[in-house]
Amino acid sequence: xxxxxxxxxxxxxxxxxxxxxxxxxxxxxxxxxxxxxxxxxxxxxxxxxxxxxxxxxxxxxxxxxxxxxxxxxxxxxxxxxxxxxxxxxxxxxxxxxxxxxxxxxxxxxxxxxxxxxxxxxxxxxxxxxxxxxxxxxxxxxxxxxxxxxxxxxxxxxxxxxxxxxxxxxxxxxxxxxxxxxxxxxxxxxxxxxxxxxxxxxxxxxxxxxxxxxxxxxxxxxxxxxxxxxxxxxxxxxxxxxxxxxxxxxxxxxxxxxxxxxxxxxxxxxxxxxxxxxxxxxxxxxxxxxxxxxxxxxxxxxxxxxxxxxxxxxxxxxxxxxxxxxxxxxxxxxxxxxxxxxxxxxxxxxxxxxxxxxxxxxxxxxxxxxxxxxxxxxxxxxxxxxxxxxxxxxxxxxxxxxxxxxxxxxxxxxxxxxxxxxxxxxxxxxx
Numbered sequence: 001x002x003x004x005x006x007x008x009x010x011x012x013x014x015x016x017x018x019x020x021x022x023x024x025x026x027x028x029x030x031x032x033x034x035x036x037x038x039x040x041x042x043x044x045x046x047x048x049x050x051x052x053x054x055x056x057x058x059x060x061x062x063x064x065x066x067x068x069x070x071x072x073x074x075x076x077x078x079x080x081x082x083x084x085x086x087x088x089x090x091x092x093x094x095x096x097x098x099x100x101x102x103x104x105x106x107x108x109x110x111x112x113x114x115x116x117x118x119x120x121x122x123x124x125x126x127x128x129x130x131x132x133x134x135x136x137x138x139x140x141x142x143x144x145x146x147x148x149x150x151x152x153x154x155x156x157x158x159x160x161x162x163x164x165x166x167x168x169x170x171x172x173x174x175x176x177x178x179x180x181x182x183x184x185x186x187x188x189x190x191x192x193x194x195x196x197x198x199x200x201x202x203x204x205x206x207x208x209x210x211x212x213x214x215x216x217x218x219x220x221x222x223x224x225x226x227x228x229x230x231x232x233x234x235x236x237x238x239x240x241x242x243x244x245x246x247x248x249x250x251x252x253x254x255x256x257x258x259x260x261x262x263x264x265x266x267x268x269x270x271x272x273x274x275x276x277x278x279x280x281x282x283x284x285x286x287x288x289x290x291x292x293x294x295x296x297x298x299x300x301x302x303x304x305x306x307x308x309x310x311x312x313x314x315x316x317x318x319x320x321x322x323x324x325x326x327x328x329x330x331x332x333x334x335x336x337x338x339x340x341x342x343x344x345x346x347x348x349x350x351x352x353x354x355x356x357x358x359x360x361x362x363x364x365x366x367x368x369x370x371x372x373x374x375x376x377x378x379x380x381x382x383x384x385x386x387x388x389x390x391x392x393x394x395x396x397x398x399x400x401x402x403x404x405x406x407x408x409x410x411x412x413x414x415x416x417x418x419x420x421x422x423x424x425x426x427x428x429x430x
Contacts, residue, residue, distance in 0.1 A: 085099060093424065093427070093428045096424045097421065097424050097425060097428065100417060100420045100421035100424055101421055103417040103420075103421075104414065104417040104418055104421050106417075107410070107413040107414045107416075107417045108414050110410055110413070111407070111410040111411060111413070111414050114406060114407065114410055115407065118397075118398060118403050118406075119343060119397040119398060120341050120343060120344045120397075120398055121339070121341055121398040121400075122324070123323065123324040123325065123326065123338075123339060124291075124321060124323055124324075124339050124340055124341035124344055125321065125322050125344075126320075126321060126322075126344065126348065127311070127312070127318075127319035127320050127321055127322055128319075129322070130322045131319075133309070133311075133322055134311055134319045134322065135311075135358070136309075136311075136358055136360060136377075137164075137165065137358060137377070137379055139162040139163060139164050139165075139175075139177075140162060140163050140164075140165070140166055141160065141161070141162045142160075142161055142162075143158055143159070143160045143161075144158065144159060145157065145158060145159070146158070146159050146180070146256065146258055146261055146262075146263035147263050147264065148262060148263055148264055149264060154258070154261040154263060156182050156183050157180060157182065157188060157258050157261055157263075158180065158181050158182070158183065159178060159179075159180055159256065159263065159265055160178070160179050160180075160181060161176070161177065161178045161265055161267065162176070162177045162178075163175070163176050163177075163267050163269070164176075165269070166268070166269060166270060167269070167270050167272075167362075167372070167374050168238060168250075168269050168270065168271045168272070168374075169271070169272040169273075169275055169374035169375065169376055169377070170239065170272070170273065170274070170275060170376055171237070171239050172376075172377075173235050173236060173237040173238075174235065174236045174269055175223055175233060175234075175235045176214075176216075176233065176234055176235075176236065176252055176267055177231050177232065177233045178190070178192065178216070178231070178232050178233075178254060178256070178265065179230050179231045179232070180230070180256070180258045187230045188230075188258050188259070189230070189258065189259065190218075190230060190232060190256065190257070190258055191232075191256070191257040191258075192216040192217075192232045192254055192255070192256060193255045193256070193257050193262075194213075194253075194254070194255040195213065195214040195215075195216040195234060195252065195253070195254050195255075196211040196212065196213055196214065196252070196253050197211065197212050197214055197236055197241065197242075197243075197250055197251070197252050197253075198210075198211035198212075198250070198251055198253065199243070199246060199248070199249070199250065199251075200249055200251040202248075202249075202369075208246075209242060209243065209246060210242070212241055212242045214234040214236060214252060215234055216232045216233065216234040216254065217232060217233070217234070218230065218231065218232045218233075222234065222235070223235035234252075236250070236252065236269070238250060238269075238271045238273070239273065243271060243273075244273060245273050246271055246273060247271065247272060247273055247370075247373070248270070248271065248369070248370060249268055249269070249270055249271075249370070250268070250269050250270075250271050251266055251267070251268050252266060252267040252268075252269075253265075253266045254266065270370045270372075272362075272370075272372075272373045272374040275301075275373070275374065275375045275376055276300070276301055276302035276304070276306075276362075276363040276373045276374075276375065277298045277299060277300040277301055277302070277306065277329070277361070277363070277375050278298065278299045278301070278375075278376070279296065279297070279298055279299075279375065279376065279378060280297045280298060280299050280333060281297045282382075282383065283295065283296055283356060283382050283383035284297075284335075285383065285385055285386070287388065287392055287393070289342075289394070290342035290393050290394025290396065291339055291340060291341050291342040291345075291393065291394065292339075292340040292342070292345065292354075292385065292388070292393065293337050293338070293339050293340070294310065294323070294337070294338045294340070294356050294383065294385075295335045295336070295337055295338075296308070296310075296335070296336045296338070296359065296382075297333065297334070297335055297336070298329075298333070298334065298335075298336055298361075298375070299332070299333045300329045300330065300331050300332060300333070300334065301331070302331075302363055302373070303328070303329060303330050303331045304328065304329070304363050304364065304365075305326070305327065305328050305329075305363070305364045306325065306326075306327065306328075306329045306336070306361055306362070306363055306364070306375075307324070307325070307326050307361060307362055307364055307372075308324070308325040308326075308336050308338070308359065308360070308361035308375075309322065309323065309324050309325075309359065309360055309361070310322075310323045310324075310338045310356050310357070310358070310359040310382075311323075311356070311357050311358045311359075312340060312354050312355065312356060312357075313354065313355045313357060314350040314351045314352075314354060314355075315350070315351035315352055315353055315354070316351055317355075320348065320350045320354065321340055321344060323338040323339065323340060324338075325337060325338055325361075336361070338356070338359075340354075341398065342393035342394035342395070342396070343393070343394060343395055343396060343397055343398070345390065345393045346390055346393050346394070346395050349390060352385065352386075352387035352388060353384050353385045353386060353387050354384070354385040355381050355383070355384050355385070356381075356382050356383040356384075356385070357380055357381045357382060358377075358378070358379060358380065359377070359378040359382060360374075360375070360377045360378070361374075361375040362374045362375060363375075
């Protein structure tokens with residue numbers, strides 16, 4: 001469990017730095033079970049990034065931040081020379097005017113972009129920004145060539161696999177499916193000649209548990225949905241199939257045959273045998289400080305930083321918002337607040353009542369693998385809100401010390417560029 005000092009340091013760390021560290025980690029890790037997409041953090045002032053100890057030039061580049069030359073003709077090392085900046089540096093008044101007009105437009109765009117994208121808090125965002133997170137319980141599907149390790153892929157044979165979920169807790173089960181098609185999508189005859197679930201070796205250490213056989217079949221039984229449809233299936237129940245008490249990765253390995261071709265495929269799941277916190281009771285709602293808050297009660301067994309996510313649909317069943325809680329929880333029974341920000345409601349005007357659904361949560365375990373211990377997921381509809389007039393909610397934009405600081409920094413960039421442009425124009429007058 002992380003120390004309280006470590007948790008406080010995490011709390012103080014700027015969000016843009018967290019984004020940089022995650023992006024840098026993604027660049028170093030390469031392939032994995034999950035793919036990091038573009039983060040919804042605003043780009044910070046480049047001067048702030050560059051001044052932070054330990055932030056490399058590559059991290060700055062990955063963040064999307066631009067270190068703007070403060071004077072005409074200055075170009076960051078390794079960057080191609082800007083013809084306009086070169087012309088301005090030569091003393092051409094028209095080029096200087098054009099250069100500073102360009103920089104003023106760019107600085108204004110950055111300021112307005114940041115203002116627009118931070119008018120709602122990070123933990124209460126429109127659903128359209130997070131389409132990949134709105135339906136967390138849909139199966140994970142992947143497709144690739146039939147391959148054996150160290151050999152060329154089989155021609156004209158593709159394997160389509162799916163698993164119900166990647167993260168599994170307690171008594172949850174996972175359905176796996178696999179099928180074969182050719183390059184046109186036509187089904188091919190498939191056989192699963194062997195299927196095992198095991199605790200894979202890690203850091204050179206052997207597995208801690210014996211592997212078990214999984215009954216993959218296409219007979220319409222033991223997890224298979226329909227007999228003879230070419231889709232082989234099996235269901236894994238870690239708690240009752242030899243993995244009770246195992247915290248970590250469970251790998252399902254398959255040996256496949258398609259005609260005369262053979263190949264190998266595997267699935268990984270991350271298993272939490274005992275939840276770090278238990279859900280207690282239902283959901284309570286309240287209009288507070290111009291926002292609509294949903295309170296979920298939990299009995300926390302292991303204190304630490306918890307991340308909880310819920311989804312909001314409008315009365316028409318359309319995804320409306322993604323809500324997040326990310327904070328320290330002490331041991332004992334307490335409320336977890338999911339905040340639906342007032343201005344988001346006012347701006348988007350959803351049809352009431354709203355539905356809270358598909359809530360999941362985990363205890364973050366830094367520097368561990370897996371890096372989280374799961375709470376039991378709460379699938380489907382949990383709570384339907386009352387109907388409210390939009391006048392019940394505040395039109396005020398999100399406000400924080402962090403946002404004020406960034407707005408001020410971007411604003412200074414705008415004023416600096418405007419002052420330079422005005423100065424150039426004054427010197428151009430006869």
